Amino acid sequence: IEESEKFRIEYWALEEAKLRRMPEPKALATRVALVTGGGSGIGKAIAHRLVAEGACVVVADLDGGSAAAVAEELGGADRAVAVTVDVTDEAGITAAFERAALAFGGVDLVVNNAGISVSKPLLETTAKDWDLQHDIMARGSFLVSREAARVMIAQNLGGDLVYIASKNSVFAGPNNIAYSATKADQAHQVRLLAAELGGHGIRVNGVNPDGVVRGSGIFANGWGAQRAATYGIEESELGEFYARRTLLKREVLPEHVANAVLALTGGELSHTTGLHIPVDAGVAAAFLR
Numbered sequence: 001i002e003e004s005e006k007f008r009i010e011y012w013a014l015e016e017a018k019l020r021r022m023p024e025p026k027a028l029a030t031r032v033a034l035v036t037g038g039g040s041g042i043g044k045a046i047a048h049r050l051v052a053e054g055a056c057v058v059v060a061d062l063d064g065g066s067a068a069a070v071a072e073e074l075g076g077a078d079r080a081v082a083v084t085v086d087v088t089d090e091a092g093i094t095a096a097f098e099r100a101a102l103a104f105g106g107v108d109l110v111v112n113n114a115g116i117s118v119s120k121p122l123l124e125t126t127a128k129d130w131d132l133q134h135d136i137m138a139r140g141s142f143l144v145s146r147e148a149a150r151v152m153i154a155q156n157l158g159g160d161l162v163y164i165a166s167k168n169s170v171f172a173g174p175n176n177i178a179y180s181a182t183k184a185d186q187a188h189q190v191r192l193l194a195a196e197l198g199g200h201g202i203r204v205n206g207v208n209p210d211g212v213v214r215g216s217g218i219f220a221n222g223w224g225a226q227r228a229a230t231y232g233i234e235e236s237e238l239g240e241f242y243a244r245r246t247l248l249k250r251e252v253l254p255e256h257v258a259n260a261v262l263a264l265t266g267g268e269l270s271h272t273t274g275l276h277i278p279v280d281a282g283v284a285a286a287f288l289r
C-alpha cells in the first residue's frame, strides 16, 4: 500500500472519529444565542422565540437603545443581555462574544440577521450605496460567522449558524441590485461554511423570508415607500398587498421567520446543514416578484 494511500486512509479515519465524538444539537433550553439586529423586526421576534423556548440570548444591535429595550422585555440579565455592536467592526464583534461568555458562559447559536436595504434601481445606485450594503450584510455576516466559528470550535460543543437571507438571494428582487447581491453572497456563505464547519459539528442554514412588512425597520425606512410607489398603492396597504400575491394568501410576520429558526435549531433537524427554508407563503415557489 502506497504511503500516500495510507495517509489518506488514516486521515479519513481520524475525521470520522472526530465526527462521531461531536454532540447532537442540544435542546434550546440549554443554549446561548446571539442575534444580530435583535433590536427590531425579525431579529426581535427571533430573540423572543428563543427565550420562550428556554435559551439565553444576547441581543446585539447597532441601535443599543432598542437592543436594551428587547433584553428588558425578555426578562433582563438572567435570560437576555443587550450589546451595542456594529457588524462592520471586527473589534466590536469580538467584544460582543466576550460579553456573551461573561454573561452566559459561551455561545452556541448565532443568527446573522442585522441588515439594511439601500433599495434603489441600478442607475441610481452609487458606489457608496453598494459598499455600505455589502459592508453590513456580506462582510458583516462573514465577520460575525468567523468569530462565532472561533468561539464554537474552541468550545468543541458544535453549534448552529443561521443566516436570515431572503427570497432575493435566489430570485431577482425588483430595483434593489445592491441588496439582492448581498443576499446571494449570504446564501453562498451558508453553503461554504456548512462545508467548512461540518467537521466541527457546526451546522449552517438559512431562512429566506419575503414581504415581512409589519415591524420591519427596513420597510419603514424607505423600502416600503419605494415598493408602494412601484405597485401604485398606499404604503399602509403593503402588508395586505403582499399577502394577496402569495400562494397561501397570508401575510408573513416576523414570528413566522422566528418559527423557521426554531425548526432549524431546536434539535429536530439535527442532520440538516446547508439548507435555506423559504418563509414567504409560497412566493418563491411560484416565482412571483
Ligand code: NAD
Pocket (backbone or CB within 6 Å): 036, 037, 038, 039, 040, 041, 042, 043, 060, 061, 062, 063, 066, 085, 086, 087, 088, 112, 113, 114, 115, 116, 136, 140, 164, 165, 166, 167, 208, 209, 210, 211, 212, 213, 215, 216, 217, 218, 219
Ligand atoms: P429591521 O430594520 O427591523 O431590523 C434590522 C436590524 O438590524 C435593526 O435593528 C438595525 O438597527 C440592525 N442593524 C442595521 N445595521 C446594523 C449594523 N451595522 N450592525 C448591527 N446591527 C445593525 O429589518 P427586518 O425587516 O427585521 O430585517 C432583518 C433581516 O431580515 C435583514 O437581514 C433583512 O435583509 C432580512 N429580510 C427581511 C425581509 C422583510 O421582508 N422584512 C425579507 C427578507 C429578508
